[in-house]
Amino acid sequence: MMIVMQANATQAQISAVVALVESLGMQAHLSSGKDITLIAVVSNTAAIDPDQFLLMPGVDRTFPITRPYKLASREFHPENTSISVKGLNVGSEEIAIIGGPCSVEGREQLMETADAVVEAGGHALRGGAFKPRTSPYSFQGMGEEGLQLLAEARQRTGMPVWTEVMAPEQVPLVGKYADVFQIGTRNMQNYDLLRAVGESQKPVMLKRGMSATIEEFLMSAEYILSCGNRRVMLCERGIRTFENSTRNTTDINAVPVLKSLTHLPVIVDPSHSTGHWEYVEAIARASIAAGADGLIIEVHPRPNEAVSDGAQSLKPERFAGLVKQVGAIAEAMGRTLAEQPKIVA
Numbered sequence: 001m002m003i004v005m006q007a008n009a010t011q012a013q014i015s016a017v018v019a020l021v022e023s024l025g026m027q028a029h030l031s032s033g034k035d036i037t038l039i040a041v042v043s044n045t046a047a048i049d050p051d052q053f054l055l056m057p058g059v060d061r062t063f064p065i066t067r068p069y070k071l072a073s074r075e076f077h078p079e080n081t082s083i084s085v086k087g088l089n090v091g092s093e094e095i096a097i098i099g100g101p102c103s104v105e106g107r108e109q110l111m112e113t114a115d116a117v118v119e120a121g122g123h124a125l126r127g128g129a130f131k132p133r134t135s136p137y138s139f140q141g142m143g144e145e146g147l148q149l150l151a152e153a154r155q156r157t158g159m160p161v162w163t164e165v166m167a168p169e170q171v172p173l174v175g176k177y178a179d180v181f182q183i184g185t186r187n188m189q190n191y192d193l194l195r196a197v198g199e200s201q202k203p204v205m206l207k208r209g210m211s212a213t214i215e216e217f218l219m220s221a222e223y224i225l226s227c228g229n230r231r232v233m234l235c236e237r238g239i240r241t242f243e244n245s246t247r248n249t250t251d252i253n254a255v256p257v258l259k260s261l262t263h264l265p266v267i268v269d270p271s272h273s274t275g276h277w278e279y280v281e282a283i284a285r286a287s288i289a290a291g292a293d294g295l296i297i298e299v300h301p302r303p304n305e306a307v308s309d310g311a312q313s314l315k316p317e318r319f320a321g322l323v324k325q326v327g328a329i330a331e332a333m334g335r336t337l338a339e340q341p342k343i344v345a
């Protein structure tokens with residue numbers, strides 16, 4: 001249930017409503033808009049009596065939240081959520097472009113790629129130090145050494161760092177280095193991991209499970225939100241379909257659907273959604289035209305030498321071209337590219 005406070009409700013009146021909700025054994029989550037405060041009452045028992053709240057001073061009205069995901073819904077938070085990652089506002093009018101290798105492979109590869117991403121106009125650096133590989137015999141990532149290299153690349157370029165965390169027990173270690181926790185497609189329904197990042201207070205980019213419906217995707221986001229972490233961004237990275245000419249199928253529909261159902265920022269990953277570098281630019285353009293708030297793109301200086309996902313990685317020159325094209329599409333959509341990071345070393 002949602003409780004809508006009156007525009008002039010006082011802090012004391014809001015606190016009294018929250019106290020009553022909590023005394024009934026339910027959770028109260030506040031959404032403070034420009035004029036009014038909404039209080040979502042979340043409970044695993046359906047029985048909430050609106051009447052006992054309607055009579056309280058400062059309460060305007062109540063209504064049921066129709067979606068199973070409450071805190072992720074636009075009903076709870078009608079305005080877009082913008083998440084600040086070291087000054088990069090993901091989910092604002094500005095488009096964010098995150099570029100970098102699939103895997104951190106070594107110092108030279110990462111620094112060369114980071115320099116190229118920032119030079120090309122990118123805003124943030126991606127790179128996996130813990131890799132969820134389909135085969136146990138494939139490269140599994142550099143681990144903490146890879147995280148240290150990402151931190152060095154951030155220092156060098158000023159770009160915030162996106163990197164994957166695969167297990168709840170890795171959250172403290174990865175959190176020491178990452179600016180954004182990436183939850184991979186294979187872990188979208190790893191509920192212990194969702195809770196662990198939900199308790200961390202660091203921004204999270206949740207990737208859609210390759211076979212997950214949009215509702216399941218939003219229910220996973222709800223796990224993180226319900227643990228108190230409001231800084232969740234969603235990433236459409238392609239789903240499994242019968243089509244096999246590409247690695248996955250970009251669910252471009254998901255972009256406007258998500259934008260209508262949720263207030264959370266939406267990022268598209270055309271590298272994984274296509275699996276082929278030659279399709280990445282087209283899908284990047286389409287994603288921004290469809291209303292996405294950002295892109296995450298795999299970039300490698302020598303894709304043929306990449307230890308993972310070389311076939312879908314762009315060379316730096318291509319990535320620079322993509323940034324320009326996306327800038328033009330952003331402008332057509334009444335948006336702009338985000339400002340580039342300033343080095344504060």
Ligand code: PEP
Pocket residue numbers: 102128132183184185186207237272
């Ligand atoms: C990645 O970003 O390199 C990755 C493994 O992505 P996904 O979880 O979408 O497959």
Ligand code: MN
Pocket residue numbers: 102103272298308309
């Ligand atoms: Mn990859």
